[in-house]
Amino acid sequence: MTDMSPATPNDLAAWWMPFTANRSFKAAPRLITSAKDMHYFTADGRKIIDSVAGLWCCNAGHQRDTIVAAIREQAGELDYAPPFQFGHPKAFRLATKIADLAPGDLDHVFFVNSGSEAVDTALKIALAYQNISGQGGRQRLIGRERGYHGVGFGGISVGGIVSNRKMFGLLLNGVDHLPHTYNREKQAFTRGEPDWGAHLADELERIVALHDPSTIAAVIVEPMAGSTGVLPPPKGYLQKLRAICDKYGLLLIFDEVISGFGRLGFAFAAERYGVTPDIICFAKGVTSGTVPMGGVIVRKHIHDAFMRGPDHMIELFHGYTYSAHPLACAAGLAALDLYEREHLFERARDLEPKFGNAFHALRDYPNVLDIRTIGLVAAIDLAPTEGSPGLRGMRAVEKAYYDAELLTRVAGDTLVVTPPLIVTEAQIEEIAAKVGRVIRLVE
Ligand code: PXG
Numbered sequence: 519m520t521d522m523s524p525a526t527p528n529d530l531a532a533w534w535m536p537f538t539a540n541r542s543f544k545a546a547p548r549l550i551t552s553a554k555d556m557h558y559f560t561a562d563g564r565k566i567i568d569s570v571a572g573l574w575c576c577n578a579g580h581q582r583d584t585i586v587a588a589i590r591e592q593a594g595e596l597d598y599a600p601p602f603q604f605g606h607p608k609a610f611r612l613a614t615k616i617a618d619l620a621p622g623d624l625d626h627v628f629f630v631n632s633g634s635e636a637v638d639t640a641l642k643i644a645l646a647y648q649n650i651s652g653q654g655g656r657q658r659l660i661g662r663e664r665g666y667h668g669v670g671f672g673g674i675s676v677g678g679i680v681s682n683r684k685m686f687g688l689l690l691n692g693v694d695h696l697p698h699t700y701n702r703e704k705q706a707f708t709r710g711e712p713d714w715g716a717h718l719a720d721e722l723e724r725i726v727a728l729h730d731p732s733t734i735a736a737v738i739v740e741p742m743a744g745s746t747g748v749l750p751p752p753k754g755y756l757q758k759l760r761a762i763c764d765k766y767g768l769l770l771i772f773d774e775v776i777s778g779f780g781r782l783g784f785a786f787a788a789e790r791y792g793v794t795p796d797i798i799c800f801a802k803g804v805t806s807g808t809v810p811m812g813g814v815i816v817r818k819h820i821h822d823a824f825m826r827g828p829d830h831m832i833e834l835f836h837g838y839t840y841s842a843h844p845l846a847c848a849a850g851l852a853a854l855d856l857y858e859r860e861h862l863f864e865r866a867r868d869l870e871p872k873f874g875n876a877f878h879a880l881r882d883y884p885n886v887l888d889i890r891t892i893g894l895v896a897a898i899d900l901a902p903t904e905g906s907p908g909l910r911g912m913r914a915v916e917k918a919y920y921d922a923e924l925l926t927r928v929a930g931d932t933l934v935v936t937p938p939l940i941v942t943e944a945q946i947e948e949i950a951a952k953v954g955r956v957i958r959l960v961e
Pocket residue numbers: 573574631632633634635637666667668669740744745746773774775776801802927928929
């Protein structure tokens with residue numbers, strides 16, 4: 519019999535871990551066994567502060583009583599209900615709550631189980647909408663360099679991360695990419711949105727001119743690119759994208775998988791920037807990371823365009839067995855309730871200046887090339903070690919875990935900090951001090 523105790527696993531081979539250096543991990547496993555509020559507890563009995571909300575998802579912190587209770591109760595009441603041709607009350611309640619949080623007439627919610635599914639769903643809805651609106655020639659999609667939109671074929675096609683694309687065949691046809699918006703010379707050590715770079719949105723005009731607007735369905739961007747090292751949008755950039763999309767009849771999709779549910783101090787980044795997209799993708803924070811869930815919010819006219827034809831006909835041939843899973847809906851309702859009761863989005867907004875100060879104070883530490891802060895997000899670019907890009911970053915994550923009791927993330931050689939929104943001012947200082955220590959440890 520294999521010992522299955524989580525604290526002492528004796529066989530790590532069977533689980534092929536995602537986005538992980540499997541052989542290094544299995545040679546020195548970092549096993550997390552429990553969590554509470556701002557902390558993780560490890561198999562070797564240590565308490566580690568979570569500076570990344572799990573993976574940008576546990577926005578309310580860990581093991582929050584009301585969310586735990588809601589999941590427990592739901593499991594004891596309705597474990598599963600089919601979402602095709604049937605429904606359960608909490609799915610409708612959660613959709614209504616999310617639609618209320620979303621700006622403008624983003625009124626209808628399609629549930630999925632992850633950010634990747636949300637992105638592929640959004641792209642399919644955009645293409646189908648153009649098709650049923652007599653615009654079937656609009657089949658092209660536009661993404662952006664350094665964009666991350668999950669790992670489905672749609673998401674990697676519009677995404678702009680070479681290593682996520684190059685092994686996986688021909689991807690979707692007819693995809694172009696806007697240039698990314700980062701320029702260290704022009705933007706280094708910016709707090710919030712950089713002054714330089716709005717003009718990069720004009721590249722959309724160039725792509726439209728090349729193909730003709732009648733061939734383009736949609737543009738998808740993260741309002742703030744997260745996974746490739748935190749690239750806040752230049753001032754005015756998103757507004758420009760919106761104007762160009764309006765001019766040519768392109769749908770604008772915001773992938774808010776990371777920026778949704780308070781990370782930038784608002785329910786959605788769309789609200790922070792006063793730019794209303796046609797479609798929003800969400801996931802992660804909707805359940806504070808407790809049960810997998812994602813979704814797509816669409817504007818009323820997009821949804822309504824599908825609601826025609828005979829009443830007995832299925833309007834959209836798309837969906838997942840676990841769309842609107844009862845456990846996810848219960849967790850989502852409890853998470854949104856907690857965000858509201860504890861004013862966590864406002865809290866993130868109020869903490870932003872102090873959070874920025876704490877991390878910008880590291881600018882003179884060794885190897886620091888740039889620091890970007892926005893909302894409760896900080897990114898610190900470290901100089902790569904000669905000939906081994908990513909090595910200093912990986913060592914920093916390991917040093918943080920083993921020597922500083924800090925869970926952090928890295929994108930290449932960029933350290934990323936995105937704590938739960940319950941983080942206190944003292945914990946912000948604590949995390950910044952630990953990050954400083956780690957930077958010195960990998961000098
Ligand atoms: N879109 C965006 C903008 C994301 O950030 C996804 C889609 C995909 O979500 P799923 O649920 O399919 O993983 C993401 C995911 C990191 C990191 O360290 C970011 C993500 C996932 C894992 C790590 O930056 N974002």
